[in-house]
Every structure is written in structure tokens, then in C-alpha cells.
Amino acid sequence: MTSDTIVRDGVLTGPLRASRNTAINVKGSIHDDATASKLGFRGGTVAGSIHMDLFPPLLIDAFGERWIERGNLSLYFRNATVDAELVRGFVRSPESSTPDSQVEVWVEREDGMRVADGTAAVGSPAATSALKGIDVAAREPGELRILANVHPGDVIEEQGVIYSAAQQAERLEVITEKLPWYESGERRGAPVVTPAGMVTLLYQAPSASMRKKIGDAVGLFGAIEVAQVNGPALVDTPYTVRGKVVAVGQSPKTEYFWFDTHMDDRSGRRIAEMRMLLRFMKASSPLYAE
Numbered sequence: 001m002t003s004d005t006i007v008r009d010g011v012l013t014g015p016l017r018a019s020r021n022t023a024i025n026v027k028g029s030i031h032d033d034a035t036a037s038k039l040g041f042r043g044g045t046v047a048g049s050i051h052m053d054l055f056p057p058l059l060i061d062a063f064g065e066r067w068i069e070r071g072n073l074s075l076y077f078r079n080a081t082v083d084a085e086l087v088r089g090f091v092r093s094p095e096s097s098t099p100d101s102q103v104e105v106w107v108e109r110e111d112g113m114r115v116a117d118g119t120a121a122v123g124s125p126a127a128t129s130a131l132k133g134i135d136v137a138a139r140e141p142g143e144l145r146i147l148a149n150v151h152p153g154d155v156i157e158e159q160g161v162i163y164s165a166a167q168q169a170e171r172l173e174v175i176t177e178k179l180p181w182y183e184s185g186e187r188r189g190a191p192v193v194t195p196a197g198m199v200t201l202l203y204q205a206p207s208a209s210m211r212k213k214i215g216d217a218v219g220l221f222g223a224i225e226v227a228q229v230n231g232p233a234l235v236d237t238p239y240t241v242r243g244k245v246v247a248v249g250q251s252p253k254t255e256y257f258w259f260d261t262h263m264d265d266r267s268g269r270r271i272a273e274m275r276m277l278l279r280f281m282k283a284s285s286p287l288y289a290e
Contacts, residue, residue, distance in 0.1 A: 005061050007093070012058045014089040016110055017176035019054070021046045021083035030220040030281070039218065039281050045080040048221040051107050051116060052195035054089035057177050062091050062103060063122040068181070068232045073105070073195060074129040074225035074275075075118040086110040091120060102127040118225075131225040131275050136247040136258045145287035146215040146255045146280045147248055154213070156243035156261060159205040163193045168235045171197055181232075190234040198226050198233050202261045202274035205241035210259075218284035222256060222277035229262075229270045239263045239271060246275070254279040 004015040023031035024044050030036050031044040052073055059067045081087060092104040100123030107115040118130035137152065144150075171194055172178055181192040193201065233239070243261030250256065256279040263272045282288045 005058060010093045012061055012091040012093060014054055014058050016086040016088050017054060018084040019046045019050050019081060019087055019176055020174040022050065022171075022174060023047065024083055028218070030218050035218060035284075039283055041080055041082075043082040045220065046083065046085070047196075048075065048077040048116060049196045049199035049224055051075070051081075051087060051089075052199065052224065052226070053175050053177055054087065054107060055091070055105065055120065056179060056195065058089050058091040058105075059120050059122075062094055062120070063101070066099075067120075067122050068192060068228070070123050070228055070231065072102075072121040072129055072225065072227040073118075074120070074131045075105070075107075075116045076130060076223040076277075077116045077221060078114045079109075080220075081109060081115055087115055099123055100125045102129070118223075129225055129227075131223055131277075136249075136277075139249050141249045144248065144250060144255055146217045146282070146285050147213075147257055148215070149213040150210065150245060150248050150257050152245055152247055154210075154245040156206045156241075156245070156259060157209045158240055158242040159208055160238060161201045161204050161241050161263070162238050163197050163201055163233065163235055165191075165236050167200070168193065168197065185235070188232065188234060190236055193233040193235055195226060198228075198272055199224055199274065199276075201233060201239065202226065202241055202263055202272065203276065205261055206243060206259050206276075206278075210245075214280070215285055215287055217255075217280040217282070217287075219278055219280045222254075222279040223275075224277075225275040227273045229272055231272055233263070233271055237265070239265055250282075251279075253282055255282065256280065
């Protein structure tokens with residue numbers, strides 16, 4: 001048990017941590033105070049992927065270090081936070097000692113506001129993850145403007161990716177949980193990429209592949225599931241990422257699409273997979289100008 005973890009009523013609770021908005025200076029993004037405020041947010045938002053770095057100590061307490069190699073974290077983001085607001089992670093303790101299991105997880109702000117919720121798992125449990133359990137294609141998308149050129153089945157073209165030592169060092173300057181294997185490659189030949197870093201790896205390819213198809217609008221993460229198949233992903237190690245669009249739709253304030261990507265090493269071995277919901281604010285698009 002990590003020293004900062006509290007166990008009470010079958011729930012592992014992490015300490016309050018200040019998740020940082022590391023993209024606060026990216027002008028015109030949802031992380032920029034001026035842009036986010038115009039769209040009705042309290043300020044530039046912390047990317048949901050940043051909150052994922054709260055969980056490894058809790059999940060290692062719940063599942064053991066096997067989670068680093070065969071772990072899954074599946075989160076739907078409910079409310080945005082701004083830079084350095086205090087948040088903490090929660091993990092419900094596994095009910096049994098079976099090697100493959102899944103539990104409920106969530107993130108709360110200091111005042112109890114629910115920031116994200118979902119599931120975490122190790123191995124191949126019988127239960128379906130939080131995001132894979134959503135019928136993402138259940139609704140007809142209707143008339144789309146921002147995503148008019150995006151369709152289910154669209155291929156996300158293969159791209160080579162690498163998470164550099166410089167990127168890892170920059171992340172570790174502000175990470176909420178600095179674990180030994182993020183800095184040392186003694187056991188695995190290279191340091192382990194953090195969950196937020198894994199999202200970066202698995203998001204680069206769709207970002208590049210889909211950019212020309214998406215109209216001008218401010219985007220934000222709506223949900224993320226990262227699954228380590230033959231992990232962990234390692235720093236300064238080349239991988240290839242490819243995938244496809246799963247569903248496209250809209251809500252009163254956003255247009256969105258769901259996509260799946262997977263990452264392989266040079267031998268073709270599957271390292272990790274991701275499902276993501278990417279939203280685009282209608283109010284930010286000239287296509288919705290009154």
C-alpha cells in the first residue's frame with residue numbers, strides 16, 4: 001500500500017493533488033483562459049488525460065504492478081477543472097482476488113464535484129469497461145457542420161510516434177504522482193510512459209489524420225479509455241499508431257466523434273489501445289454563427 005492511500009469502506013482514496021493545465025499558453029484552445037471563458041467555462045481547462053495520472057498508485061494498490069503491463073483505465077469526463085484546482089482519485093477495492101478483475105473509479109474536486117467516473121481493470125475481466133459499454137452509434141447524428149466530412153469507418157492513417165525523454169521530463173515537472181519507473185529504465189530498459197503520455201502517443205495519429213476533415217472549432221476530450229495490452233509503453237521507443245472512427249454525433253452544444261486507435265512496436269506486437277470521445281464546441285465554430 002502506498003503511503004498516501006487511504007482505505008475506507010472498501011474504497012481506496014488518493015491524496016488531494018493539483019492537476020496542472022499544461023496547455024494554458026496554447027492560444028485559441030479550450031485550455032486558454034480567454035477562449036474557454038468565451039465558451040462559458042470558468043477558465044482554461046485541465047485536459048482530462050492529465051487527471052489519469054492520479055490513478056497508477058491507487059491501481060497498483062488494487063491490482064499490483066501487473067496493472068502497468070495489462071491494465072485498463074476508462075473515464076468519462078463530467079466536469080472541467082481549471083489549473084491547480086485540487087482533485088483526488090478514488091478506486092473501489094476489488095471484491096475478489098481473481099487475477100483479472102474490474103472496479104469502479106472516479107475523480108472528485110476538493111468540494112466533492114464529480115470530475116470523471118468510469119472503470120479500471122487488469123487482465124481480461126468478463127465485465128465490459130465503462131466506455132466500451134456505451135452504444136456510441138445508437139443515435140442518428142443529424143446534420144453535422146463541423147464534422148460534415150467525418151464518418152464511421154473512416155481510417156486513421158498509420159503514423160510513427162515516439163514519446164521522447166524531453167517530453168517525459170516536462171511531464172514529470174508537474175505530474176501529480178511521480179513514480180520511480182517514470183524516471184528509471186533499470187527494470188525495463190527505458191522509463192515507463194505515464195498514462196497522460198500514453199494518450200499523447202495514441203492521439204497524435206488521429207489528430208494528424210483527421211485535421212483536414214474537421215471544420216474550424218475548439219475541441220476537448222469527452223472520454224478516454226487506455227488499455228495496456230502488452231505494456232508498458234516506454235520512453236524513447238518507436239511505435240506505430242493507426243485506427244478508425246467508430247461513431248459521429250452531436251449534442252446541443254457540441255459535435256463529436258468516437259474513435260479507436262492501437263499502438264504496435266516494431267515487431268508488430270500490440271502494446272496499447274485507446275478509445276476516445278472528442279468533442280467540438282458549436283459556439284466556437286463560424287459554421288454556427290447566427
